Amino acid sequence: MPVLLPSFAADLDAADPLAAFRQEFHIPPGPNGQPSVYLCGNSLGLQPQSARAAVEQEFEAWEQLGVEGHFHGEAPWLHYHETLAAPSARLVGARPLEVVVMNNLTVNLHLLLVTFYRPTAQRYKILMEGGAFPSDQYALESQARLHGLDPAEVIVELMPRPGEHTLRTADIEATIQELGDSLATIIIGGVNYYTGQAFDLAAITRAGHAVGALVGFDLAHAAGNLEMHLHDWDVDFACWCSYKYLNSGPGGTSGVFVHERFAHRPDLLRLAGWWGHDPTDRFQMKKGFRPMPGAAGWQLSNAQIFPMAIHRASLELVDRAGGMAALRRKSEQLTGYLETLIQELGLPSSQLEIITPADPAQRGCQLSVLVHQRGRELFDYLARQGIIADWREPNVIRLAPVPLYNSFQDVARTGAALRQFYHS
Structure with a gap:
């Protein structure tokens, strides 16, 4: 044959x-x-062939410029993370304002859940897929406990039908409708790490919003793998790692998406850090956190230059190849x-x-x-x-x-x- x-x-x-x-x-x-x-x-x-040279460029800047590398050189560190916004946005179907590269995946998931899981007496449940990667399970369990809730009563796991290995979209939608106004937040992996199933993120988002829930995704196995349109699908939030399909090295930096409808909402509760403060007066070192617009307002600390250098080189390869x-x-x-x-x-x-x-x-x-x-x-x-x-x-x-x-x-x-x- x-x-x-x-x-x-x-x-x-x-x-x-x-x-x-x-x-x-x-x-x-x-x-x-x-x-x-x-x-x-x-x-x-x-490892991309270009990764070593990308990091070596930043070693050279550190060697020759010291702290002045934040302001001078080929890619000043003060704004380094900003160079990743546009290619990251293209990667996941977003607008540059809606994405930021920072931290690592589970750290970012926790930071997002502080904002997007705000349980009330009526609306407190979390929906996830059964058999999700353990980091997601642990993160959601601990988030429930932070609010004084029992994870066993809060977290609803989607399971395949008997004799099947993967979930049906219709069953996911039916569970969302059944949970109704008790459902606070949906957090599902874009692709299940074990089965390789890619979920219908647009359909899940529509169903979640129809009952008043917030909808987010862990895109660890989807970023660099699937063609996505997070902005157009109206997804509320998402995060992903860069060391799998994005070839940015072990423990590589993470990406975050927050829909632009939240871009100018300084009232949203979040864990604040200096790097997420409005840059126009960041260096005045005043009290009173005022977040930057967009996803960048969830930043805590200054950019991880060396892993970001590898990530930048990898994102350039994706663009050169014609995108997702x-x-x-x-x-x-x-x-x-x-x-x-x-x-x-x-x-x-x-x-x-x-x-x-x-x-x-x-x-x-x-x-x-x-x-x-x-x-x-x-x-x-x-x-x-x-x-x-x-x-x-x-x-x-x-x-x-x-x-x-x-x-x-x-x-x-x-x-x-x-x-x-x-x-x-």
Whole structure:
């Protein structure tokens, strides 16, 4: 069959307009010396070739300018974070006023929840997806306790129907309607880390607003993966990390979105810091916090220059590649090709089962494979073949072909390894 032939993948790579971007990244070597097949970008993205020079530029500024680097040099640090606003806005479908890069993901989630989870005697419940990444679970539990509430009574978890692995949008909407005016805040992952399901953020936002709830999203697995339109979808708030699909290094800085309808609301309760104060008199060191307009008003501290330098270099790659629309087109092709190769194995679902939705609109560039038999053995075998995937207990292997640096031949190598494991 043509899809199984190495020439088929080579032809796809030859026709791929984004193929050259693979050369912009450091690909880890495999056990036999050739480049590995790196399918773990949903956990940590690869290092851009430009990252080292971007950070070195700031080391040079620090060396030569010292504190004056805040005001002089190629990219003065005082305004460094502002250079990330426009590319970050393009990334998530927002306006520059609505985004800021700062801190790390869970810190930002807590900062946003201080503002956007304000429970009352009637409206106090939080809705999230069951099986969300533990950081989100812990954050929401602690936020409930900060208000003197019992997380077990506050947090409502969305669970799939019996026998299914993913959530139906209709069931999410029905739960929102059922909770009605008891629902204060919705906080759902844009893409579920375990199943790879991409949620209909626009539909969830509409349903939440219809009952008077505030709606936010943890986009850790969606930013740099999905094409989004947060402003047009009327999302209230969101945050994301930069070290997965945005390739900005381990522990990389985080992004925040706050819809512009909140941009000029100094009355909104928030945890305040000096860097979020109105810059026109920030250096007068007066009492009385007056927030900057927009998402920047949620800042606490001055910019993390070195991680932001890497992030800036990575965002430049996304723009050069044509933005999320171009990346998404290739992503659907890569994931569709991988899905076909797995199906061609002809294995029963009792042995190996893709639990990520088959509809491309309901998934990013990740396929989660539930391996009912010999799961760890398969994972270890792939590693010996130079295929770097991700193992999740008890028996799921996550495979994420990333459009910026993965090739169709990477996918073909993965399919060949799976075939050899099961049919040799």
